[in-house]
Structure formats: C-alpha cells, structure tokens
Amino acid sequence: MQTIEKWKRYELTLPGPTGGNPFRDVQLTAIFDHNNHPITVDGFYDGNGIYKVRYMPEVEGDYTVTTYSNVSELDGITDEFNVTSAQENNHGPVRVSGKTHFAYADGTGYIPFGTTAYAWTVQPKEVQEQTLETLKENKFNKIRMLVFPKSYDYNTNEPAIYPFEGAPKVKRGGTDWIFDASDTGFDFTRPVPEYFQNLENNIERLDKLGVEADLILFSPYDRWGFARMGMENNLQYLKYIIARLASYKNAWWALANEYDLMDLVGQIPLKDWDRIGQFVHEKDPSQHLESIHNFYDPPQHKDTIKNWYDHTKPWITHLSVQSDNVFLVPKWIEEYQKPVVDDECRYEGNIEFGWGDNTAHGMMDNFWRVILRGGGCSHGETYIDKPNTDRPIWWAHGGKLYGESQKKINFLYDLLKDNGFTWVKPQATSGPTWELAAGSTPDEKKWLVYFGDNQPEFELFSFLPDGKKYSAKLINAWDETIEDFDGEITNNEKFHLPRRPYQAMLLTEE
C-alpha cells in the first residue's frame, strides 16, 4: 500500500475523455475515508486526457479512496493509502491558534513575516528562479502572490502563457482596467493546465523553502478580463483552483486584492463576496486560511474601516489589512478576535506612489510595530533604477531585492525565534508609553520593547508587572546589534537610555 506523509499530497491520476470541454462536461469527485470520517474532494482535468484527484491527509492511518463521475471510466475507481507521521521540517499547514494568532498544525509557532511579489510566477523563468533564490536568502515565511497576471504601471508586458485559452482581443495599457466584459479574447471555461502547473510547482517550491503562498484569487489589476468573468465562471474557476491546490499545505486563500476597488471599477460587485467566500470555504476539504484584502484611498485607512469587508463572517479566518496606521493592530485583534496581518503598510522603494516610497527605516519600523503589537506584517519593495524601467521590481515581478529592510526584518525574525516568541502577546498598547511597541512571550517571561524613532532618555516601563525584575539587553534594530544593558528593569524605576533611533530592549524575568 502506498504511504503518504501526513500533510503531504496524495494524488490519483486517471486517464479519461478528451472530447467536448473536459473542464466543464466531466464531473469527478472522490470520497476519502479514514476511520469512518468521509471527506468529498473534487478532481480536475489536467489536460492531455489526464484527470487528477488530490488530497492532503491530516491524520495518520489508513485511507480509502472511491471516485464518482458522470463518465464511466472515471467512476467507481478505488484506492487506498497509509498516512505516516510527519518528518522533521513538516509542520503542516498554518492554522488559527488561540483565536488571535497562528500556529502550524503540529503546534509550532508561526508569526507572519510576509513579503509581496504579486506576479512573480508569470515572469520569465530566470526571474522566477531568482525570486526563489531571494526567498531562500531571507526569512520571509509568507508571500502574497496572484493567480492571474497583473496589469498596472510597471506591469505592461504580456505573460508568456495565459490562465485561460485564447489571447487578448484588444491591446490595453497597464491601468486600462475598465472595459466591456464581452471584449475579451479568452474562453473562461477552458483553463490552460500548463499555466496552473507552473503555479503549483512554484507553490511546492515555496513550501520547500518554508514559505506560505498567500494566493490572491482575484485582483482588480486586470486588462484581460479575468476580473470580469461573471459569477458562474468565477465559481468554476474557484472549484478548479481548489481541486488543484487545496492539497498544497502552504496554500492560503486570499479572496481578493483590494476587493472594494474591484467594485469601484465595475469588476466584481461588493455583494458577490459573501457567495465567493462561502463557496471557497465549502469547497476546500483542507480548510486553508481565508482572507479578503481592502483598498480604498489610503488616507482614509487612517481613521476608518468602513470600507472593509465584514471580517466577522465565519469563512474569514483572519484579517488581511491595508493600512499604515500600525497602532491599530491590537485594537483590531481585540475587536474581531481573529489574527491580523498588515499585508500592506507601505513598501520600501523610490517610486511615485504613496504606497511605494517608504524608506528601509520606515519598512523596518512598521514590522517591529506590527509584530510586537501581535500582528503579522508584510514587506514589499519598489525600487526602480530609472523611469519606465525593465528591471524587475520585487513587489510585482520578484527577482532581486535592492533595499535594506529585509535584513532588519530577518534580524527581528531571528530575535523572536531565539527568544521563544511562538506568538507575540501585545502589551502596553495604551497608557503613558503608547508610542512604543511592546510585546511579550505568551508566558510573559520575556518582553521586547521597541522605541522606534522616539527618544526617551529617562524611561519608565510602568506597564511591567508589579514585583518583577528583569535583566535587559539593548538592541539596535537598524544596526542589528544586541548588547548587555547595565542595570535591572522594574516597573517603578526610571532608567537612562542613549538618545539613538530604532532602539529596543529585550527583558528577561529574573
């Protein structure tokens, strides 16, 4: 009997009909049964007369598989396999843990240290390889990426292949997102298997690097019509994506990038997202994380969430936020009782947009502030070497990083890991030191307090518990240094700090 490692992929490959439209005409499901717990999983057509059914088993032991189809040669096929224990470095999928944070399925801590390369899988092969190389060199454990190609400023090249059969009927510019839905040269009922094979191979390679694929299913940045397929095609596409990818343990479902912009430019109306979100939740046999990301003119993010999707909906597992008001993370965690990931808080770069001209210091600062306040955070980089450059820009194309914040983010990642922060408990979010960012290990034995660009020279940590004493290390987040701090820290004695930017203090209870 075949053996499958827990949280890895079982795949059943079956020959079947090629006539008609196999993507739509052929129904194929399978029931996976373990210990009388049956789960129904959709199969999919992978081209060239090949049908597949995939599943990620989550429990050790024996499974049986039985297929059901409206095509006799695919119907009633059975198989069985045995699920063995997870090997080292296989921690399973990331799940919500303790309501407001994350952990891998095996209980290992997971704090989202994300990055962003929206369309990296549709770039030339060498750029895709370079992207994986860059990820390998850094500590990012999540990447925001689109299923579809991206159309935007600096995103005007056509992809080598498209996700659906056909070709553009009209040549449009990078930001020509508004057009008649019928004016497209694609057949949305016929996915191109090679396109999705490349996508899933890349997701698999991300998994090997320990990177979660925060997969964006719809996006407004579209000149081809993939954002205007209509509800029926949208759901069929989702069914296909889930059938292909739900067995990849590192896949997350990000329903949309900037779902509200999709409404504003006449793509997917606001009312459709309940149906879409619920559909993904129902279809996915592996219950991956599911989120939906907001747009709205950024200054508005600074004081209102009125344009957010209703994140209390049960199919939304966590908040994927666009906001540079990083002070609000603990409040959102508290109010929604779900994990919060600030997935766009202004990228390090030098371009002409407010979201893409942050300094390395600013990007680093946002990471420290969001992470210590209990959230996850995502990096992005938008450096160009000249106007209308052809050089890949990490945020969209992947490739190389030219900035500095990633090093500082790596430093923070290691610092948390080395000190037992399996998740960060936000601390001192109000009161006299609200301008700092403070978090502790779950057991409050270690605290990390970030001073940012503030300059308290005579500081008092009045938020610490009464009667406790802490030894301290003084950290410089930018210089990536850690040194012993002379003197004990308590909640009732001031201590002297040098006047330098981007300091932090690591406290250990004595």
Added chain:
Amino acid sequence: MQTIEKWKRYELTLPGPTGGNPFRDVQLTAIFDHNNHPITVDGFYDGNGIYKVRYMPEVEGDYTVTTYSNVSELDGITDEFNVTSAQENNHGPVRVSGKTHFAYADGTGYIPFGTTAYAWTVQPKEVQEQTLETLKENKFNKIRMLVFPKSYDYNTNEPAIYPFEGAPKVKRGGTDWIFDASDTGFDFTRPVPEYFQNLENNIERLDKLGVEADLILFSPYDRWGFARMGMENNLQYLKYIIARLASYKNAWWALANEYDLMDLVGQIPLKDWDRIGQFVHEKDPSQHLESIHNFYDPPQHKDTIKNWYDHTKPWITHLSVQSDNVFLVPKWIEEYQKPVVDDECRYEGNIEFGWGDNTAHGMMDNFWRVILRGGGCSHGETYIDKPNTDRPIWWAHGGKLYGESQKKINFLYDLLKDNGFTWVKPQATSGPTWELAAGSTPDEKKWLVYFGDNQPEFELFSFLPDGKKYSAKLINAWDETIEDFDGEITNNEKFHLPRRPYQAMLLTEE
C-alpha cells in the same frame, strides 16, 4: 477727549466699596455706545477699593460710556473717548476668516504657529522673563497657557501666589487630582487681584511680541480644587476673567485642556461644557476665538473622534485638537468647516511619556504636515537634564529651549511668509501622493510640497493643474536650505529627486 487706538484697551478706573465681598456683592456694568450700537460690558473689582471697566473698541470714532451698579458711587458715571486708526503692527485680534482659516481683524494673514508653556506665568519672575525672551527669539505666534497653576509630574512646586484667597489645606502630590471638593483651603468667591494682574501683564507683553495668548480656562491638572469649584463658582470666575481680559486683543478662550479627562477624574462633568461655552460666548463683548481641547488615551486619537466635544456648536470658533494623526487635518477642516489647530501632536523631548519624547525631526515633520494641509500647529518641548529635575521644562514652565525643532519651525514660518501664503490651501490630500503634504497660496500661484521622510526618486506631481508649468526650488526642511531646482515641473512629467529625508519643493507658476 481721551483717544484710544483701535483694538487697544479703554479702561475706566473707579473707587468703590471695600466692605463685604466686593467680588460678589457689587454689580458693575457699563454700556459702550458708538453710533447707536450699544454694547454691555462687565466691570470687575481689582482690589484695594478699585473697580475697573475695560473694553477693546473695534470701530473708529466717538464712544460714550455709562456705568450701571447696585452701588450708588459706581452708578451712572459717564465718559467718552475717541477711537483712532490702528498703528503699524496693530492688526487687531485674530478672527476666523473664510470659514476654515484665520486672519487678523485688519485682513493680515495669520497661520497658527503655536507653542506651549502651560504654567509659565506662575513660575519665578526670572523664568517668566526668560520665557518672553525665548518667544522674542522665535517665530511662534501663539502660546497655550493656563490661567491656573498646573499640577503634574515635574509640576510639584507650589506657586508663590494663588488665584484665590487661601492656602492648600492638604499637601498633595503632582498627580493627586482626585479628592473631595470640600477639602480645599481656598475661597473661590475671592480672586486674588495680584495673581490676575501678573497674568494680564504677561498677556500684554505677549501681544507686544506678536504672540496670541491661547488662554486655558480650566484644566484637569489640579491639586488645589480650582478644577472642582462647582458651576456657580465656575461661571463667576469666567465672568471675572472675561471682564479683566476681553479687552486684550490677543486673548483666546480655550475652555479647557483635556475637558474629557476632567470628567474622568470627577471634576467638571461633560454636560457642563455647553453651559460654560455658551456663557463665555455671551459674556465676551469682543468675541474672541473659543475652543475646547480633548484628551482621551492617545492611541484612540488615531482612529476616532468619538470623545471630542461637539465642535459644531456655534460658540466653538475652531478645533483645538490633540492628535498625532496629522493626515486627518484636511478631513476635519472639510467636515467641520472650521479652522483646525493641532495643538498637541507630540512634543520634542526626552521624558518617559508618549506625548513628550518626539525627536526634533518628528516635531518639525508634524509642523510641515499640519500646516501644509491647512491647519495650525503647536510646538512643545520636554527636555530634562536628569530625573526629577528642577530645570524649567518649556512645556510647563517656559524658560529656555534646548531642542532644535523651533529653528526648523521658524524656517517654515518665514518660508510661508516670504512667499505669500496668507493661509494655506490644502492640496492633493488623497490620490497617489497622499503620503506627501502639499498646500498652495490661496490663488494657487505658489505650491509647497513636502516629502517628509519618504524617498520618491522618480516623482510625479499629477495633482497639479493641467497645462501649467512651474519653476521650482528644492528645500531641505531640516538643513534650512533653499536652492534652485533644475527643470520645469508639470503634472505629466516625472522628475528626479535625490534620496534625502525632509525635502520639500516650492513651485512658482511661470
């Protein structure tokens, strides 16, 4: 006939009774009549058997004065005077102009460049002199200051004299603000004239320096009971203050510092402020600016105004805000259709509080952002040389400045003045460059765009009007430099900027 310069002070001095309680027992008003426009003004007791009636005439020509009193020797006294035109440097009081900004009564532009020294008038004489000297050396044109002494950390010394007769019955610490209202050693029905004489002399000296006195009438930072006098005493005190000070053209009425904290600590309940605000508005014959300032735990300022007083009330002339979310200023201006002054946006300093450990860069940055977005802004400085220092701290005591932001603020002040920004029209508050701060002269011939700590190297000012061309100067806000920028700026061509923090660009239409 006596002549009085327009917007200066007419004062009638009358001998009267000293028995009983002259502050409460003696009623004294006067009617000032000019051209059949009578105005009723309250007189006040100035101690030693002296009663006074003061008035700031606002129209040139002849006035008559007639007193009314329940004491015969003060009743029916008449006088007359002639009001002459204003001399150079006398621009009159600051008024709201064009709904959303300010101007002096003679039409001269006024943009609030404030500072803060809450209790400077109750410090030792040499500190008061030093404060005036510091103001003379800088460009601040408004100062937030209390009528009463201040009790807080670093504010534990007793003043030399008190505003009311008596002495503290109980010795309390700096933050012992909560106590029984009856447990005070003061007679709130008997102001101490010398206390108020010192206050008004200082207001007069501020006027000579061109500084508006943003006079805070009530404050929660009180250990003596001046915040717990009860409504009847509060109104009598306000009547006294207005009678004394409404003739000072540079007086502004700030009803409270942190009115909502006064409720939280059981001083003046929220419901009383309508009555207080309306009373000041009715009693003041000269219609000075009137505001009320919020507290609430600062992180909350970042996304809500739910704890603000209702600034739409007609007696509130402008918003005096505590918030470091400086992006919201244009929104508040738009929504309230009143001028907005960000009077607390984190002071430059090195103390242990979130509101008092901003860098000089940060304080400067907030000024640029608030002012260019059409608001007024206030500086404050909280440097200490050691814990529990006796050295005056500008924010509370006045004295000297030890920081650097004031120089940068002076630079911005001159830049606006030299380039015809009588007020700043906020520009580009949303859209792709929302992270910058941009404002223009009212006629849009000159624009000032601030890049802050962002680093766009290939920038596009798409917000500029179509078809216009601008010559430019490149400014460094921190270095205080202005140099010619090579190249014309339009709304459709990118230009190259060096990657340096705190740059700005001054555009002049060609």
